[in-house]
Amino acid sequence: MKKPDAEPVIARNRKAAHDYQLGESWEAGIVLLGLEVKALRAGRASLVGGFAIVENGEIWLHGVHIPQYMQARWFNDGSRRKRKLLLHRAEIDKIERKVNESGLTIVPLTLYFKDGRAKVEIALARGKKTWDKRQALAEREATREVERTLNRHLKGKPN
Incomplete structure (x- = not known):
């Protein structure tokens, strides 16, 4: 059976292009819990109001809403908790340098699955x-x- 060519987009931040001047972008992995992955596979998430911060050499995603997985019995924790993004060290250093020098913001643009793994596209942005x-x-x-x-x-x- 052939895999579909297009990656299924779970959520798209359409408001980001309206609110920000978008610059360079990167694809990052995202650390999730099992129930969050199931909720994403159900196609439920919102990137509106989300942003990322570099803390102690790691990038953390804040304000992204992944709702609770309703079929789970327990361990449905906060839907807006901060989540770690997975990037190479050189990419993290480059992003941190640009954010500190230019006063840019890191904004999530799309959330999708690629080869069975959840990915988020982030971009450097300047507020309009x-x-x-x-x-x-x-x-x-x-x-x-x-x-x-x-x-x-x-x-x-x-x-």
């Missing part, structure tokens, strides 16, 4: 100001309007 967000929305709306007008023109419909 309110006017940046409004400007991005205005640009997106302008490009949509241009595409609509072009499609109408190609179909021979009046504006």
Whole structure:
């Protein structure tokens, strides 16, 4: 039996692109408990409000919501506990250096399974100001309007 090509995405942080200017990204393993893996396989998680911090040479993921696995009888612990991310030492040092120098934030973008293991894509991000967000929305709306007008023109419909 052939494995599917696409990795099943469990959760995606769509709000991150709106709230932050995203930079370099990395794929990291994540340390989970057995019941958390079962809850993820059920497709239930939320990355909104999540962030990562470098503490004592390790990267910890905070604020990611993995709900309780309802079929479990006991040991359903906190759903927003901090979880350790697994990266190479050189990558951790590089991320820590950039966070300390530039004042960037580490934000989770997607949570997915790859070869049976839970992975999280993290990125360095700089917070957007309110006017940046409004400007991005205005640009997106302008490009949509241009595409609509072009499609109408190609179909021979009046504006």
